[in-house]
Amino acid sequence: MAERGAARELVASIGREFEEFDLPADRPEPDGPLGWPGYDEQRVRAAARSGADESVLCGRARVGRRQAVLIAFDFGFLGGSVGTAAGARIVHAFEQARELRLPVISLVASGGSRMQEGILALAQLQAIARACLLTRQQRIPHVTVLRDPTTGGMWAALSAAADVVLASPEAAVAFGGSRVRDPGATGEAFTAEGKLADGQVDRIVDDAELPEVLARLVELLHPRRLVRTPEPADVPESLTGAQLPGSGWEAVRRARSPRRPRAGDYLARYATSRFHISGDRCGGVDPGMICGFGDRAGRTVAFAAQTGTANTPAGFRTAARLIRLADRLGIPVLTLVDTPGAANDEAAERAGIGPAIAEVFTAVAEARVPITTLVVGEGGSGGALSLAAPERTWITPDAYFAVIAPESAAAILKRDPSEVPDLAGWLRLRPQDLVALGFARDIAR
Template structure:
């Protein structure tokens, strides 16, 4: 693999002529003669004074703070001087309210400086925490190689993390592993592609595509509407005549019913898909993305029913990925939209041992306590704990044939009648359909289907997007304290409201 120098990579990513270096001469560190000679050789080889460059530049017209490693300088290793340079740059980015782009490639911390170099990772992480507490975006591009303390600190904290194709990425360098354990590290584990498959990296893209990804991410994250002039209500008309609960259950299970991917394809004005929990899990039953509906940005997490099968039901990993989305919304100060469309969470030994119940509980707790605006949409089936985990929100919407139930109606029938033939009766009696939820004050709005979303897929999805745009606009214009009080009150009213006039 051809390795780009730090300057070559900057030339690919930033707008020409916009680089402003923030670097000052490296702080002095204690060196013996061998180390001093190694530093001198590295400086002569690279034309740089340390293993990192810092500064700001424009990427597609947006000013961004950048920290970038040079592998040719002692393997991109981080010592005290490099660590201090990174910390100063991160703090300046925070002070100037700039998004931060990190471009690491490193063998880790600098062995010549020992423990003090190792502990630079703590200093760098502390500076990054302050940057993220200021709700500023942090984007990471992992280059070949990125290992050791760099990967185990600032290389793994991005809101969005991309990696170079074929890059060696891992905690323990293969050469170190072989020396310690007298055997080679398993082939193919520490590759960008394998880490993407396991949900640790959002995407694997070549360097020449990085500017577009950074531009798209910042276009969504930093999009802030001014004045919040509300669009007209796209669904102020009444829904079509009522239908039975069982008709909605059947409609929600149609193979050709549009799901989350069709909604995004037809209604999102911008989208950047993300991937996995960042902790080694990637569940096909959940989709996580940065999205704009109209001019309103949000973090979107939703259940993809086509990714949920008998062999791959919605498991605890999916809920951990959902919780990553909730954290992203909080850190980036973006509204959160959840889309519910699930036949139910996994019922298995693996799900129990993987902590499914605990993840449902933690999702509920996170949803209740999030300070950003939240919207939940019952797009189709809303069965059991998998649906419950994503339902608490400031505004709860439902498609006409969306429904919410502790079990599928067949399961409720089996409990009550020891058969499944009473499923339609149970669906009617449990009040699961969208109109029952509206009357009970659980749902705030029903989105029409004419007569069924599967029969008007594009039109229905466009309608959903318009409603989400409107509701996001309303919530974003609402005083935050008032909104949180209202959220608490709506939770307290569950089961106590006899009627609702919301449409």
């Protein structure tokens, strides 16, 4: 028999002081609930080969400075498949996470439900999905790591439901395993890299950096670090001079200057130990929307920041995802506004730009945690307004906010392009105008 299972080796590489949870009392029946011929012997051989007594190992350990619940799969035990005993262990681990108020880390390598236990194995997906839901409702975060391979029900019911999804390089990740899907269905779409490109994974993390990444996430998202009614995120200091623009057109030109500080500059100054989330979970990624969590003077702040581009539906859905997650966990939010306007090409329309912007408006309106907004560049119409917190919006001296860009206003009014600077003045879009009109609370200095 192997001296130590792969799951124990993995847990030991990630956490210290691991304590395995007590096992559920029920012992698997000989040959399982279906009486599958030779199944009992299969389990014995799997245990001898893998050094594990089941496909999952569950317990708690210290990950970095704080404790977390770990659910680790051993693919060497019948392909990491989940039957009734493994399902009961996973559900029990989530119960322990709720009782102890500890974040959950699931380290998944599984081929799916265990065929030899039939429908009762498949039904574990419902039990696991409910366990995930109850844990979310208790404001406890779940981080998953997709290892090679992660297919079938454990991808759909466990990992895809997690708050943050990490993946091992080149891991096979798909709902249909390689032996059961269409033989012609191959390619990047069935890999961790493909899932990252399609907005279903937040980050690819190799084994060497995994302990540090998980420790950072546990520290940022640990329930005992967060409070139910957090104070608002403080307003970042302006990274430019305090001189205000003399005209509306000057305000527009300053906001469009390539030399102006961008969202990345503000975030680097504002928060340390940042972790970015990526993707809208339904097929898209927008690099022009930076979302994640960071440490601000000892407390966690979530951020959604535009980078000066015309955001796509994927960008707005990612921002909505970030705001909803922060609201559930009790984390204050900082939004940085900087966009000439939402993308308005055919691709954006087909991908649902209107509904995507509506998601952000709704997420901001529903949020119980405070949202603080700083306009750091262009504030172009509804694509910018969706991220702006009502009554908690500040603006820098080199930014503007307008119902529409001056050039578009000229086109709508059928004015000559030479009149664009005058229209910029009539729109009253300067920082001082926005404060006078009551849209912005003040100018950041």
